[in-house]
Amino acid sequence: MIAKLSVARGDGRVELEVEAPEWATVLDALEIATSKKGTTEARRHGGREKEGEGQKGKEEKGTGSGREWNDVDVLYRHSCHHGSCGVCGALVNGRPALMCRTPLRELPSGVVRLDPLPYATVIADLAVEPGPLFDSLPGFGYLRPPAREELPPVPDPAPLPGAPAERPRERFEDCIECGLCLAACPVLVPEGAEGSDEAPDARRPFVGPAALAMARRELAKKGPLSGPARTLAAAPDGVAACDRAFECSRVCPRGVAPGRLIEELRRGT
């Protein structure tokens, strides 16, 4: 299929057009379109690069040298390509999503609009600095038992010194720390504030859905003993600052349901 992408670049946009397999994701298409291979393809399919107007501080590209890897140089974050690292978030047609888990065929036909996530500072194009997300996250542990309680513990063929020969099964928490819930949160990113310079001032102090979801998970694992989790939830920028929009649960790519977890904290369960 031919994928058409319109990617934010400063005040303008870059239009890309590329041939991709039927099952390809937005990230696949973006990666092909911005690689050497892809740009050859793109040309073959009548692709073109349009520079946005009114760009500031960007050199005109499309001619000249210095473009060693890409003919169309678009900055975007990516790593695992299967929804596990959490770095490839973007606004896909205006909605926060992981590009690697958004198949093109599930989107309406036509041009796919890609914009950077609104909660963070833009480095360039789609690439953001995820500092605000990680600043919000507590330092809680990342492992939990898998849900299948009927299964026996696993034998440990190489126990660490002093450790028992069998160990409880473990798995990572579901949250991949992608920040989509922050991007979707109307408290953190008020309507219409996206991309506007006023945005940060318009924000009320709110630690955000990801941190509160983690606090709820920590309480589930450690019980009332987890003072830090309780403190985080009870702070003025904690549960009390949540407006119950539940946008976080709608966009979460890993089914963490932060909105529900926040409600559980609110009810003290």
Added chain:
Amino acid sequence: MAFEIPRVDPLPFRVAVIGGGGTGAALAWDLALRGFRVVIFERGEFLSGTTGRHHGQLHSGARYASGDPEIARECMAETLALRRLVPDAIEYNGGLFVALDGEEAAYGGRFAEACAEAGIPAREVSPARARELEPGLSSRVERAFLVPDGTFDAWRVPAAFLAGARELGAELRPWTGVVGFDATDGRVTAARVRDRARAAAENRIEADCFVIACGAWGGTVGALAGLEVPVTPAAGSMLAVKGRLCDMVISRLRPPGDGDILVPQRGLSIIGSTQRLVESPDALLPTDEEIAFLRQSGAALAPAFADAEIDSAWCAARPLFGSALDEAAGRAASRDFAVLDHETDGMAGIASVVGGKATTLRVMAEKAADLVCRKLGVERSCRTLETAPPSWRDLYRGRAP
């Protein structure tokens, strides 16, 4: 940040690491711990090459024991080390090697001997016990061995090393690729880098030593300095379905081949992989044939894989050590890694680290940093075995505007 890393006296040398994958990340951390001034260049976001995309198997070495006991031994040591150093990014549930036919069952004897020889505690269990531990396993299992494999988070382990390097003052330069080198009198003195975030501004960066840690891109980057770095890129595809079909890593009891490892990953199950040589490691995608093959291979190990909903299919560039490998020999030939001092090729001031796997990123970095020390006449030993890095979350903390 409550985390305190014990520091040593700073050294008067600047080392430039080129490539921000797992190997470069571990190298930046190792060099910074030894007291070097470190700068690390990555042309994209960190971990956007092969590292983030891998399968996530923390190799105990059992897979390699009958082929190469040395690699196996090294994997075992690194598995234990990483468990101590980054426990939060490892699901340590062990692994099972299972025979699905008579031929594979017969391989069991050689497998057990080879593991014993490499110091890997593999233990045979009955097929019934294997299926008690992992009820999703095929009922065709004829023989099974428990091994100390695990699963790790492909992004979070190396991100923790980068966070540690950052904490020690290393200069992290994502979006900045090396586009050339300046050399005088047979010595590389500077790299020319292009900052993609700043409208392709090109800068000249001087350092006392450069190390190419560009994985499958090592050949391309080496060529910029007129060097022949022996790396062959090979594409490896993986397929994830929804549903966690196992907690342990399940492997076929046979010599390493395609479609023979099933790895759990949060709520997903991933089967891998395949291998085909490619000209360029950029923008690889699985082929339809590979996806169909992987689907079948997953179903052979865990029948539920056959009808589970596909979550994702993707492809990564394997950095095979060696230059003129034919496709058939590729897999057996080169899971190993090497640290190359290009002074032997007539170019001083530059080295490469090639091949390897994500499980061995720390020891690859140790060997590369040892070489840097020798080249610069520094006597500082490796400290990464006894120093745990901070959390991966620290990589981006405090970077708000």
